[in-house]
């Protein structure tokens with residue numbers, strides 16, 4: 001990729017936000033302010049130097065804001081107003097749906113449903 005500099009901390013897609021937020025590391029489970037995330041330059045498998053945003057906790061190999069390190073606030077938005085936590089299934093994760101299920105499946109009444117008899121929809 002021309003123009004991509006693996007040593008440019010500011011160009012790294014996993015850099016921490018300009019405005020610090022409380023983050024949680026998936027690897028060590030620690031919580032801390034995101035400004036503590038460290039830029040470290042390491043040598044990759046091909047022998048080239050490559051910088052990574054790393055978890056500041058000793059002996060933790062977590063790295064990358066939004067990769068191993070996430071904001072604690074589920075409503076966190078980055079500088080562009082983008083949500084970090086993208087909810088694909090916004091329906092509800094409450095696991096409180098069992099009641100509904102038993103109501104509908106228990107009694108398949110003859111007349112209660114609207115589209116029970118398989119009539120083709122107009123149009």
Ligand SMILES: [Zn+2]
Nearest residue numbers: 025028055060
């Ligand atoms: Zn960590």
